[in-house]
Structure formats: C-alpha cells, structure tokens
Amino acid sequence: MEQLNPSDLKAILHSKRANLYYLEYCRVMQKDGRVLYLTEEKNQNQYWNIPIANTTVILLGTGTSITNAAMRMLCSAGVLVGFCGGGGTPLFSGAEIEWLTPQSEYRPTEYVQGWLSFWFDEAKRLEVAKAFQLARLDYIQQVWAKDRDLRTEGFHLDDQDIQNALQSYRNKIPRMTKVADLLLAEAQTTKQLYKIAATRCQMSFERNPEQGDLANDFLNHGNYLAYGLAATTLWVLGIPHGFAVMHGKTRRGALVFDVADLVKDAVVLPYAFLCAKEGMKEQEFRQQILQKFTEHKCLDFMFDQVKAQSLNTFSNEVHD
Structure with a gap:
C-alpha cells in the first residue's frame, strides 16, 4: 500500500471536512501508513479504513483501544479524539477538557x-x-x-x-x-x-x-x-x-x-x-x-x- 506523508493530510480545511466517527468494540491502529479500526467477529477479523484527512473528530466508545502510532497519525492530520461512554455520551477523557487535541504549534494567533x-x-x-x-x-x-x-x-x-x-x-x-x-x-x-x-x-x-x-x-x-x-x-x-x-x-x-x-x-x-x-x-x-x-x-x-x-x-x- 502507498505510504502517506503527514504533509499530504492537510489538504482539506477543517471547516470542509465531512466525517465524524463514533466507534465501539474495536481497536484503532496504524497499518501501512493509514489509520484503521479492527473489529473482531466470531469467525474473522475485519479492518476498516478511516480517511483521516477528511475527518474532524473521532469518539471512542465502549470496548475501544487506540495505539500510539495511530494517535501520532491522527495528530498529524489534526483530528480530535474523545473517549466517551456508550452511544457517544458522556465524554470522559481527561486532556483539554474532554478532547485529546493534536499538539500543533502552527495554528493562527x-x-x-x-x-x-x-x-x-x-x-x-x-x-x-x-x-x-x-x-x-x-x-x-x-x-x-x-x-x-x-x-x-x-x-x-x-x-x-x-x-x-x-x-x-x-x-x-x-x-x-x-x-x-x-x-x-x-x-x-x-x-x-x-x-x-x-x-x-x-x-x-x-x-x-x-x-x-x-x-x-x-x-x-x-x-x-x-x-x-x-x-x-x-x-x-x-x-x-x-x-x-x-x-x-x-x-x-x-x-x-x-x-x-x-x-x-x-x-x-x-x-x-x-x-x-x-x-x-x-x-x-x-x-x-x-x-x-x-x-x-x-x-x-x-x-x-x-x-x-x-x-x-x-x-x-x-x-x-
């Protein structure tokens, strides 16, 4: 699969991004330069791609985990991540109020x-x-x-x-x-x-x-x-x-x-x-x-x- 550079992930303005994800019972990871989530079925595991360059927010609900490498790529694309309960509520991650925000020093002042x-x-x-x-x-x-x-x-x-x-x-x-x-x-x-x-x-x-x-x-x-x-x-x-x-x-x-x-x-x-x-x-x-x-x-x-x-x-x- 083709490798993506972080600089390639900022082409879509945040105000124009279309995707907001709520995920549950899955594992979010980085694989071959892309962020995926893995669902475990009875007889097989399935990978699903997250188009991070067109994503604003990911809510991680019940039964989820995320890898360090995935967080690094999400941060490079400017995607906010929040941990929450089932059904998207309530939010209970502990950084920056409710959100794990990318640490970018190059935002407007x-x-x-x-x-x-x-x-x-x-x-x-x-x-x-x-x-x-x-x-x-x-x-x-x-x-x-x-x-x-x-x-x-x-x-x-x-x-x-x-x-x-x-x-x-x-x-x-x-x-x-x-x-x-x-x-x-x-x-x-x-x-x-x-x-x-x-x-x-x-x-x-x-x-x-x-x-x-x-x-x-x-x-x-x-x-x-x-x-x-x-x-x-x-x-x-x-x-x-x-x-x-x-x-x-x-x-x-x-x-x-x-x-x-x-x-x-x-x-x-x-x-x-x-x-x-x-x-x-x-x-x-x-x-x-x-x-x-x-x-x-x-x-x-x-x-x-x-x-x-x-x-x-x-x-x-x-x-x-």
Whole structure:
C-alpha cells in the first residue's frame, strides 16, 4: 500500500471536512501508513479504513483501544479524539477538557488575540453572547426554511407557534443586561422548541438527560456530536475552551457549549424527535444527524461565527 506523508493530510480545511466517527468494540491502529479500526467477529477479523484527512473528530466508545502510532497519525492530520461512554455520551477523557487535541504549534494567533481583546470586558462579552444568540435564531430559520424533511413533518416557519417562539426571543435579546438573564430566556425558548417538536411528532416529552426514552437519548447523542464540531472549530482557531461568553463560571470547557448551541436547535433538536418518532436505532440516528450536519454546513457556520466575533472591532461605547 502507498505510504502517506503527514504533509499530504492537510489538504482539506477543517471547516470542509465531512466525517465524524463514533466507534465501539474495536481497536484503532496504524497499518501501512493509514489509520484503521479492527473489529473482531466470531469467525474473522475485519479492518476498516478511516480517511483521516477528511475527518474532524473521532469518539471512542465502549470496548475501544487506540495505539500510539495511530494517535501520532491522527495528530498529524489534526483530528480530535474523545473517549466517551456508550452511544457517544458522556465524554470522559481527561486532556483539554474532554478532547485529546493534536499538539500543533502552527495554528493562527489572530483569533485568540482578537477573542481575548474583548473577553475581559464583561459588557463586550455580553455583546458577543447576544450576537451568538441572534445568529442561532437566524440559523434555525435558514435550516428549517430549506430542509424538505422538516417541512414534510410540519416544521413550517410561518406557523404561529414557531414564529412566536423565535420572535419573542429575538425581541428580548437586545434588552438583556446580564448573561444570567440571557441564559434564562434561552432556556425558555429551547423549552418552547421542545414542545413544538413534540407536538408535531405527537409525543409527550419532558427534557431529562437521564430519562432513557428515545427522544432524550437522541438529544444527548446529537448534542455530543455538535460538541465535537465545536471543539474542532476552537482548536483550529487556537481559542481555549475556557473563555466562554455564556456558559460556565464553573465549567472550564464552556466555550464548546456556546459554539455548539449555534446549531443544536436548528438540526439536533428536530431530528431527535423525528428519529424517535420513527423508532430509529442509535446508529441510524447518528447517520441522519451527520448527514444533516454536512447538508447544512454546520461546521462552516461555526467557523464563520467564531471568526467574525474574534475579529470584531468593538467601539468604546457598548450598545444596549
């Protein structure tokens, strides 16, 4: 097999990469210059190739192991690795919050410098939090307007309940003077969106990550996939996870949650309910979410939003 040089693995920008893997009951290794995972069947073992140059994140679930050589190649290609429980949750690796991040000294500095230029000013931090929330609402409208599957299932932007939920939150955002108030309004809006999705899928629902029903399990799973994309975005741009604008006075990795929130309600939330309604298996749901992440260019959107706020020049006067 042809040997690959590390320099050959960086041709695809992270924002354009299509693959995010969750693996379980397998061994990840390097063989002939490629990263593979080995599954042990009853009568035979099978090797499967991982196209690392087009991969953003690998989640290693129950019953997995990884070799030193494989980690070296994943790092050279800029792939983040996370150890997690069954079904993609929870994350529990101990380096860089939840992720084993490649140790590259050649990432851009302009974004972290731009981020830190406003971060220590509470008022400017609040402005960025508001900008993220407005972008989040814009993205919901963008995705729900053009996603045929959602429209088929009754997610129409001009429906009164959807309009009320989105417009009410949009009107509140400029008036917020504290992050705590913004968090409360955001939680209320997400609760409304849960109700909207449950109504269209004719389900009774209460959000409880420990509940164990399909909708809650799929929300957990999809959210963690979004966290993988967010962690990749921040690592590529060189911004530490601890400099959050909304979440986390006590959570060191809270900026991952802030960035993941940009796409969760637009993609993960409705499809968690739709896939639960169809009684899909976990793997089928994961494939559906990853397909929608690619279709709606979620990673591109995260990069655009974080870069825009990093390079935003604040005036001396912060607007109410």
